[in-house]
Amino acid sequence: MVKVLxxxxxxxxxxxxANLIRKYMNNVExxxxxxxxxxxxxxxxxxxxxxxxxxxxxxxxxxxxIRSIKAQDKSAKIIVVSADIQKNIREEVEAYNVxxxxxxxxxxxxxxxxxxxxxxxxxx
Amino acid sequence: MNKSSIRYDILKEVFNISAGKAANLLSxxxxxKIILKIPDVTILDRTKSNIELTDYLPIKFSxxxxxxxxxFKENLAGKANLIxxxxxxxxxxQLCLNEEVYDEDNLSLDFTDIDFDVIREIGNxxxxxxxxxxSNLLDIKLQYSLPEVKVYNQITFTKAIYEKEYQHxxxxxxxxxxxxxxxxxxxxxxxxxxxxxxxLRKIDLIEADTYV
Numbered sequence: 001m002v003k004v005l006x007x008x009x010x011x012x013x014x015x016x017x018a019n020l021i022r023k024y025m026n027n028v029e030x031x032x033x034x035x036x037x038x039x040x041x042x043x044x045x046x047x048x049x050x051x052x053x054x055x056x057x058x059x060x061x062x063x064x065x066i067r068s069i070k071a072q073d074k075s076a077k078i079i080v081v082s083a084d085i086q087k088n089i090r091e092e093v094e095a096y097n098v099x100x101x102x103x104x105x106x107x108x109x110x111x112x113x114x115x116x117x118x119x120x121x122x123x124x
Numbered sequence: 125m126n127k128s129s130i131r132y133d134i135l136k137e138v139f140n141i142s143a144g145k146a147a148n149l150l151s152x153x154x155x156x157k158i159i160l161k162i163p164d165v166t167i168l169d170r171t172k173s174n175i176e177l178t179d180y181l182p183i184k185f186s187x188x189x190x191x192x193x194x195x196f197k198e199n200l201a202g203k204a205n206l207i208x209x210x211x212x213x214x215x216x217x218q219l220c221l222n223e224e225v226y227d228e229d230n231l232s233l234d235f236t237d238i239d240f241d242v243i244r245e246i247g248n249x250x251x252x253x254x255x256x257x258x259s260n261l262l263d264i265k266l267q268y269s270l271p272e273v274k275v276y277n278q279i280t281f282t283k284a285i286y287e288k289e290y291q292h293x294x295x296x297x298x299x300x301x302x303x304x305x306x307x308x309x310x311x312x313x314x315x316x317x318x319x320x321x322x323x324l325r326k327i328d329l330i331e332a333d334t335y336v
Binding site: 011012057086087088089107 | 149241242244253268270271
């Protein structure tokens with residue numbers, strides 16, 4: 001069972017992500033967090049195999065969440081799904097060595113990219 | 125074409141491209157064609173009491189408005205608003221959730237937390253697209269606030285648009301219709317005029333590249 005933590009302050013986006021990931025992957029256990037701060041707590045509790053995170057969130061941003069997780073585990077597998085399409089934000093986030101940076105809205109094609117990335121990186 | 129017209133033309137075109145991308149995303153979300161109207165750009169002086177922002181809007185809203193807002197700062201400061209008539213929001217939410225649309229049951233203005241969450245997130249995606257594209261085209265970094273959703277009447281909305289600290293605001297606006305739904309929306313981006321120098325500097329760079 002692959003453990004995936006989804007961090008997003010929108011319940012709507014959490015549901016969209018969950019439905020699409022379940023559509024393209026079996027054997028996946030999803031956990032949710034509503035902001036970056038909760039994301040760190042859930043991360044430390046469950047040690048997920050993959051983290052899918054938004055960027056603009058209350059309490060602690062996605063960037064701060066990624067920094068904090070990468071400080072604990074440089075090889076943590078993080079996928080960013082954000083509405084922010086600014087090039088410089090993408091470059092800033094990609095410098096943290098994330099697996100992918102995708103823009104919202106998440107739809108079938110992007111969900112398949114995520115699920116393929118998870119499959120490819122599962123045993124690394 | 126004089127310098128001022130060229131700048132105005134470039135700014136309008138940058139906004140047009142950004143709005144086009146945002147419309148494409150909205151079409152992807154709702155599964156409907158989005159019909160864009162021609163964008164416009166104007167500078168308003170808050171001290172002139174006879175100015176009504178709603179006079180500048182191509183569509184005349186009569187009832188309550190549902191407004192998603194993102195503020196931004198850093199190299200430019202201002203707010204971007206996605207505005208819909210509140211009475212159409214239940215239909216809009218059903219479209220976004222890919223549910224069957226029942227128009228006759230949809231006029232209620234009793235919104236649940238889930239409704240607000242959907243509107244906030246859709247507003248976030250659309251406004252991020254329009255601002256992000258503008259930021260990319262002009263090479264200006266923006267830092268966003270968390271998105272907000274509020275229901276206004278016309279008067280409270282006009283007051284909210286006029287930031288007290290800004291005497292002049294540069295307003296970019298565009299209206300659109302979601303095909304076959306009678307849902308008409310508007311995007312308004314208002315910039316503090318203190319941002320205008322930075323904006324004009326970037327536009328002049330584009331002009332210099334284009335008209336060599």
